[in-house]
Amino acid sequence: MAETMRGMRLGGQSLESDVGVQLSARQSVGFLCPKSHRFDLVFAEGVELPITWQCQSCESSAARLLDGAAVIDDSEADAAPRTHYDMVKERRSEQELEQLLEEMLVSMRKRRSQGQVNA
Template sequence: MAERTLRGARLGGQSFEDERGIEFAARQQVGYRCAQGHTFEITMSIEAEVPAVWECPRCGSEAVSTSGIEREEKVEKPQRTHWDMLLERRSEKELEEILTERLELLRGGEIGPAHLHRASTRKKKARA
């Protein structure tokens, strides 16, 4: 076991690289305030798009940017109903024609629930 251990360094400990010659990205401090009154700052890249809302690290509620960045309001589509989708495929005149045709078939006993067919066919046989 003693032959396998690494000497002189801790695993996962510290890096032996130094920071000479490394150019860090430009940064900015962005301030936020939540409804509870907590204020905090987040370090972000200058190139990053700064969000209008950030989660408060203390209470978890939404915190708003103190630099005046406004939320973009999303345009919500109105909810489409079955009737709206039907009107995309057919005109009202076509729908009226289909309705009258289907009602005639239903009243004539050609379509519809089975128990209605049996009753109408019995009546027809009794008349004949």
Template sequence: MGERTLRGARLGGQSFEDERGIEFAARQQVGYVCPQGHEFEIPMAAEADVPAVWECPRCGAEALSTSGAKPEAKNEKPARTHWDMLLERRSIKELEDILAERLDLLRGGEIGPAHLHRPRKSKSQKTA
């Protein structure tokens, strides 16, 4: 039964709808020029907000609209570094205390790479 359901139809490429009685949306052609000099047009709906910048299909650069619309300047925040985020959680004094504590542990052989650990004295060596 499954074989007969698709008889006479090609899979994937053919639509059985026709365009009679369909009213298409009003369109406008918007022109763009990229810094490399490539000119191209993009069809858009008539009521669409036209972007001032569009990616060039040839080179990928940002192309400006030929209508003269300028892109809006973005208010970019400066990038937050790890140090900035650390200072939001800790004060300089707290960081200095933590550093001193960790350095003492490292120098005492409590933490750090195994090849830097000092051999600990066993109980028999302590009493002798």
């Protein structure tokens, strides 16, 4: 078996030819980080391009370039962070929240009158 494998690199080279192989359409996209590192990445055409990419040099967030200018993501800039109260209001109505508040206040007042000050 050693004689038949002489000169071959196992797994390192394909024996199939490149004739008739068509590569998918590609596009080069530039990115620029806050420390002025510029780099290009290749993506398939027709895919959704990311707004940011991690810089290969300093690992900060690099912005995608379009005609030499950084692309700004409007959806993230306008979106206010959701608070805990916002999420509670999505799950419960105002009436349910008022009822829960009243139950908790009654419970706390009862514990306070019994000398249990901690909540």
